[in-house]
Amino acid sequence: MPDTLSVHLNRERPRDLAPEATTLETDRSFVLSFVNHGQPLHVHVQPDERLADIATVSETQVYVAANETRTVDVVAPRDAGPADGTLRLVTGHGAESENVTVSITQERKDGGPDVAVDDTLTEKQSGPEPDTGVSLRHAVIPVAVVVAVVAAAGAIAVAVPDAGAVVVGVAGVLAGCGVGAYELLR
Structure with missing residues (x-):
């Protein structure tokens, strides 16, 4: 399950932008969850150049309706390698902005082992073929x-x-x- 970073909107004042954390360390893709506590709002998601080189933001201009929650996937391929970057979140035509520092590592954060896939799995298995004919x-x-x-x-x-x-x-x-x-x- 991908990591999720919640970002609260309009919680204390109009166009307010408050991510739950200003740093995120992950080994894979993650999800931004925009939780709107007030009026409808547009959020612009801008990865810096270093982050944009390895990760793709599924939606960079997000409309969040009043009192709704919207999610945006940030996809980083497994083989992307370690990288650090900044994700800039902007509302109110630049009036409010927050930066989230993102570190993508190659080490698994869930503690599980990496699964090695053997090339023999792509080969056709030999053996008796099932009988599909009519007697x-x-x-x-x-x-x-x-x-x-x-x-x-x-x-x-x-x-x-x-x-x-x-x-x-x-x-x-x-x-x-x-x-x-x-x-x-x-």
Whole structure:
């Protein structure tokens, strides 16, 4: 879970800006949580050049509605390396501003070990492939039933005089059944 830095707005006076801490040390991305205690307000988030080189602020001009909370992600890639920088927070067209010193370290702050991913995880695993085919018995029975029904319809069509169109249709269906049987059995 990323670190969160809460910044209180309009708590003591209009356009008031009060981060809970003026320094933040983290080993990864973090979240700015703007908590507005009064009227709607725009906050400008400006990373200095050193911080902007390794971290990306998801939203640099943030509108926080009255008595609402808005969050902004500051994303630093895991391999960014250690760096120090300043995040400038500005309200009231520059009338109020606060600086937060940010230190991004390579040491994990949660005490957990880094997870090493072995390259063999990207290789295809060998072994028996799952059986996704249809058994021959399950395929032949429906085809045999269809062929029998079509053959019976064909016999009736031949017995009835002037049923030439029916004979052609039955022949087409039989040809289709033959192709289906061939595909199943090859």
